[in-house]
Amino acid sequence: MTYGPLRAFVESFLFRQSCASQMMVRGIYVVLGAGAIIGAALSHPAIVDDAAIADVNNNAEWLTYGRNHNEQRFSPLDQINSENVKHLTLDWYLELPDAVGLVATPLVADGVMYFVCSRNIARAVDAKTGKLRWTYDPNETPLPEPRSRIAFLHGNRGMAMWGEKVYFATVDGRLIALDAHTGTHVWTTLTIDPTEAMYITGAPKAFRGKVLIGNGGAEHGPSRGYVTAYDAESGEQAWRFYVVPGNPADGFENAAMAMAAKTWTGDWWKFGGGGNVWHGMTYDPEFNTVYIGTGNGSPWNRKIRSPDGGDNLFLSSVIALDADTGAYRWHYQTTPGETWDFNSNMDIVLADLEINGRDVKALLHAPKNGFFYVLDRSDGSLISAEPFVDVNWASHVDLKSARPVEISGTRYEDGGPVEITPGPPGGHNWSPMSFNPDLGLAYIPTVHETFSYSDHEIDIGSWKSPEWQTPVPKRGFGVDIKQVFPHGQSTPGSLQAWDPVRQQQVWQVPLAVAWNPGTLTTGGNLVFQGKVKGDLKAYHAATGKTLWSWKLGLGVSAPPITYEINGRQYIALLVGWGSTPATSGGADNYQLGWRYGKHPRRLFAFSLEGTQSMPEILDPEPPMPLDDPKFELDESLVILGGEVFGNCRMCHGGGAVSGGGAPDLRASPMMLADAVLDAVVRKGTLVKRGMPMFSDLSDLQMKALQHYVRKQARVALGLIEPTPVDFAEP
Ligand code: CA
Numbered sequence: 001m002t003y004g005p006l007r008a009f010v011e012s013f014l015f016r017q018s019c020a021s022q023m024m025v026r027g028i029y030v031v032l033g034a035g036a037i038i039g040a041a042l043s044h045p046a047i048v049d050d051a052a053i054a055d056v057n058n059n060a061e062w063l064t065y066g067r068n069h070n071e072q073r074f075s076p077l078d079q080i081n082s083e084n085v086k087h088l089t090l091d092w093y094l095e096l097p098d099a100v101g102l103v104a105t106p107l108v109a110d111g112v113m114y115f116v117c118s119r120n121i122a123r124a125v126d127a128k129t130g131k132l133r134w135t136y137d138p139n140e141t142p143l144p145e146p147r148s149r150i151a152f153l154h155g156n157r158g159m160a161m162w163g164e165k166v167y168f169a170t171v172d173g174r175l176i177a178l179d180a181h182t183g184t185h186v187w188t189t190l191t192i193d194p195t196e197a198m199y200i201t202g203a204p205k206a207f208r209g210k211v212l213i214g215n216g217g218a219e220h221g222p223s224r225g226y227v228t229a230y231d232a233e234s235g236e237q238a239w240r241f242y243v244v245p246g247n248p249a250d251g252f253e254n255a256a257m258a259m260a261a262k263t264w265t266g267d268w269w270k271f272g273g274g275g276n277v278w279h280g281m282t283y284d285p286e287f288n289t290v291y292i293g294t295g296n297g298s299p300w301n302r303k304i305r306s307p308d309g310g311d312n313l314f315l316s317s318v319i320a321l322d323a324d325t326g327a328y329r330w331h332y333q334t335t336p337g338e339t340w341d342f343n344s345n346m347d348i349v350l351a352d353l354e355i356n357g358r359d360v361k362a363l364l365h366a367p368k369n370g371f372f373y374v375l376d377r378s379d380g381s382l383i384s385a386e387p388f389v390d391v392n393w394a395s396h397v398d399l400k401s402a403r404p405v406e407i408s409g410t411r412y413e414d415g416g417p418v419e420i421t422p423g424p425p426g427g428h429n430w431s432p433m434s435f436n437p438d439l440g441l442a443y444i445p446t447v448h449e450t451f452s453y454s455d456h457e458i459d460i461g462s463w464k465s466p467e468w469q470t471p472v473p474k475r476g477f478g479v480d481i482k483q484v485f486p487h488g489q490s491t492p493g494s495l496q497a498w499d500p501v502r503q504q505q506v507w508q509v510p511l512a513v514a515w516n517p518g519t520l521t522t523g524g525n526l527v528f529q530g531k532v533k534g535d536l537k538a539y540h541a542a543t544g545k546t547l548w549s550w551k552l553g554l555g556v557s558a559p560p561i562t563y564e565i566n567g568r569q570y571i572a573l574l575v576g577w578g579s580t581p582a583t584s585g586g587a588d589n590y591q592l593g594w595r596y597g598k599h600p601r602r603l604f605a606f607s608l609e610g611t612q613s614m615p616e617i618l619d620p621e622p623p624m625p626l627d628d629p630k631f632e633l634d635e636s637l638v639i640l641g642g643e644v645f646g647n648c649r650m651c652h653g654g655g656a657v658s659g660g661g662a663p664d665l666r667a668s669p670m671m672l673a674d675a676v677l678d679a680v681v682r683k684g685t686l687v688k689r690g691m692p693m694f695s696d697l698s699d700l701q702m703k704a705l706q707h708y709v710r711k712q713a714r715v716a717l718g719l720i721e722p723t724p725v726d727f728a729e730p
Helices: 005-014 019-032 036-041 050-054 255-261 579-584 587-592 635-647 674-681 699-716
Strands: 089-095 107-109 112-116 122-126 132-136 160-162 165-169 174-179 185-190 205-207 210-213 226-231 237-242 281-284 289-293 317-322 328-333 348-355 358-365 371-376 381-387 394-398 403-406 418-420 434-436 441-447 450-454 480-484 493-499 504-511 519-522 526-530 535-540 546-551 561-565 568-575 602-607
Touching (some): 050 205, 174 210, 205 281, 281 348, 381 394, 434 519, 635 699
Antiparallel strands (some): 107 112, 112 122, 160 165, 165 174, 317 328, 371 381, 394 403, 418 450, 450 480, 535 546, 568 602
């Protein structure tokens, strides 16, 4: 029986009731599933609602980015556990030949897995076999300017589900609804002004018949961040909340903006202000509240956007909004007067904790600034905040004022240069942490890095916001940054288990690279994390001991999930080297040897009963730069080419050293073939594969690009000495 009269009858009779009764309806489906007729109807995705998304015992599914509304990335499933995980083996896999970077968390509903690949291509597969059900490609038309040049085409972090639809957003700011059964397009809403330098990489959040989406862009032009909720059925806008105030002359949208405006100085609105909500959004059914994590200032340097100081609300904050209206409820600002790119976009996890003998409805948040925050989510009050990495910009967070106590001299705007820990990548970035309520531990992909900040070379007075429009900020971020390596900094990255009640580390596994993917924790006493070096590992959740490891043949950038079908527990993840290390390039990432177009991108699922043998995997192999001895280098063209290369380095890597997210141009024969290069760069022949079109580059600039890349190739081959500035790009 297809989706038809009987199920429609059951729905019309029982659905659209209260949340509680909807949960019962799902229960009834399960019970009736034993019967032949309704059992057949179960092969279609069930109707996803708040009760289903909030149900932590719904082991068969993974219905939102962090599995449940609490965003814990915890499943009670314990079939795979610390005793038997050593027997975990491949159950199925799917080749994804058109993919590059894969960073998304798949969703699973009624035996079907949904995920977004490179270039925002959406797919559904049978979660038991990996068999493809449908593909939806939203790239019918090339991306419009200026976002075509932002090129985060391989960074989509996932989907939302509501009713019988799936939702995802595209880099150019479309929110798209598809029929979950068929992948058929239902509606598209453009969520950002096409003339603005905003983009979307984040997963939407669905709740109460609405779909919420934010955007990124604080580094790409004058940007005023906001979130928008749309009706899940129609795509009509329900509400919008701006994060920072606009021009007072235009009037404020609400009392919260009027309040926030008191914390800004100068003509901040000309710079946009920032605060973009590009990642953490959590819905809390207990308070009917949505919490959004907000971005850094735009530009970074507070002296430019708010010259007489101020907290600059609501930058770097967790804001609680009424889920039905978007009305402001409360906020907690983690970094008042943000100036170091210390955004608070990281995931927001809900947990019920007992703290000092009191039951607390807690909100857990580990933002870039290095402090782990526990808030009381009933009112946003601070319970505790302790550093989970080395922190040198603030001595502590004062519990009485709920504010960080800054260490004097750490504001580069007041004199710099200063070395700040953590730096712009943060102590924790978007790779989500997980929280195991059985053990009371959070598992944080942690970054240990220090950066020098200086605005000595910046002409603050002449900074005009339109000048730092995309493709790449021509004026930087209002501050020059450079990674430094202080004596005694032990490891660039780690996986650590953190106890949010005692606010202390329980165990830590050092990792060889800074940027590591998100985690999953289970009732089987396990923590899973993919590795940049190409493995999936399982750790004992209480001790951090490595219990299992599997070679995947490519660096991992996405978090794993788990679900159960017909009594079998699966662990699944997308394997496609991507995100910041792959695109920013540089020597460390180049040496990992994950190559664009060489190492296969795949979706893997593991179980204890798997019998699938692994597909071929290839060893890491960095591309070998080419040289053309006849090519005569012109140093002035090399310098000009270095400037032009600012358009290229976001994907092809700083210093033309690719991290694997795009071809290494030093090794590309195309760079030596004028006509082909012209077709690709200025005529856009590879736009559909993700290479933006740069039709405005002059003949001289094209020539200069070739000189710059040839020089980098010869430097890499040891044929000539490097120019010191070549590798100074952040
Ligand atoms: Ca930022």
